Amino acid sequence: MEEKIRNKFRELFNTTGNVYTSPGRINLIGEHTDYNGGFVFPGAIDKGMIAEIKPNGTGVVRAFSIDLNDYAEFGLREEDAPKASWARYIFGVCREIIKRGGMIQGFDTTFAGDVPLGAGMSSSAALESTYAFALNDLYQLGIDKFELAKIGQATEHNYCGVNCGIMDQFASVFGKAGHLIRLDCRSLEYKYYPFDPEAAGYKLVLLDSVVKHELASSAYNKRRQSCEHVVEAIRCHHPEVEYLRDADMNMLNEVKADVSAEDYMRAEYVIEEIQRVLDVCDALVKGDYETVGEKMYGTHYGMSKLYEVSCEELDYLNDIAKECGVTGSRVMGGGFGGCTINLVKKDLYDAFVKKAFADYTVKFGHEPKLYDVVISDGARRLH
Numbered sequence: 001m002e003e004k005i006r007n008k009f010r011e012l013f014n015t016t017g018n019v020y021t022s023p024g025r026i027n028l029i030g031e032h033t034d035y036n037g038g039f040v041f042p043g044a045i046d047k048g049m050i051a052e053i054k055p056n057g058t059g060v061v062r063a064f065s066i067d068l069n070d071y072a073e074f075g076l077r078e079e080d081a082p083k084a085s086w087a088r089y090i091f092g093v094c095r096e097i098i099k100r101g102g103m104i105q106g107f108d109t110t111f112a113g114d115v116p117l118g119a120g121m122s123s124s125a126a127l128e129s130t131y132a133f134a135l136n137d138l139y140q141l142g143i144d145k146f147e148l149a150k151i152g153q154a155t156e157h158n159y160c161g162v163n164c165g166i167m168d169q170f171a172s173v174f175g176k177a178g179h180l181i182r183l184d185c186r187s188l189e190y191k192y193y194p195f196d197p198e199a200a201g202y203k204l205v206l207l208d209s210v211v212k213h214e215l216a217s218s219a220y221n222k223r224r225q226s227c228e229h230v231v232e233a234i235r236c237h238h239p240e241v242e243y244l245r246d247a248d249m250n251m252l253n254e255v256k257a258d259v260s261a262e263d264y265m266r267a268e269y270v271i272e273e274i275q276r277v278l279d280v281c282d283a284l285v286k287g288d289y290e291t292v293g294e295k296m297y298g299t300h301y302g303m304s305k306l307y308e309v310s311c312e313e314l315d316y317l318n319d320i321a322k323e324c325g326v327t328g329s330r331v332m333g334g335g336f337g338g339c340t341i342n343l344v345k346k347d348l349y350d351a352f353v354k355k356a357f358a359d360y361t362v363k364f365g366h367e368p369k370l371y372d373v374v375i376s377d378g379a380r381r382l383h
């Protein structure tokens, strides 16, 4: 991949630049908890974006996406926003840096990635973090890693229409090989947990349903609104509650009559999910993978029945996992399509994958995809 990027860069711009990379992420547990001030438990993976980049001494960015075979040119003022959605990620990062006082100028860049798009593995965070990290390094802006993650998140909010939390960008910037990150999304305190399922006799495997539902971002934003409605209602009794993270089931039940049945279910899921993250972290320290797996099924149930961000294909993959005796399985990421993450005992692995492929293909007329992932380092310059 890197060679392709370098060749294209030389062909288009007749020079060479620096090369940077940032990864996608998995999340063992803790979905839709980040924007509720709760905990998440992600790790960066060995799939990401790579970009070559060099300042060109003008006010214009010239960018080429190798995967999409598409070129874009844009200036750095707010009114220069490009049309192509891939280019808006790069533009957004530039704008967010400029808003923070970062003095950057035009640059030339080519990039490519191997994070599957729409699979819930945060290809967009990988892209944002690559450019935030690269520009900070190239222009010696001295922005710290927390702010780099926030720049990526703000890009989603302000230029891509997704009111996401901080998990994806944080994992992409702070990732550490062989470790998951327990992140408190309210304080941004984080702790690395060694994670080596293979040593304990398990494999972590992602099964991609290869479906991506339209309107995923508006449905995502709607979930966030539900949570905010419930917080508003709870605050009438408990003004100290800032996020659902600060609430418990008693507080939620107090306002049951004041919120819609739908909003109640959303909040119930979030409150339970935040606790599941803490339980999984404790279980992991004890090497208790059975509990880890049980909580993962709990998350799937909640995401499917209470938060309603699963879909037929993902529920089906989850059912197959259960039938095969897989230790843990659940929809991963924002939902509305994408992958299940499965914690599978090594001796079950072959039979599970075989059955999942066969049954899924019969039912939906196309194969799922399988990804093995290795927990890897976060944003960095290559070489």
Ligand code: GLA
Residues within 6 Å of the ligand: 030, 031, 032, 033, 034, 035, 122, 164, 165, 166, 167, 168, 333, 334, 335
């Ligand atoms: C997407 C968002 C994250 C997070 C997850 C769900 O990946 O970008 O901020 O909310 O969904 O956990």
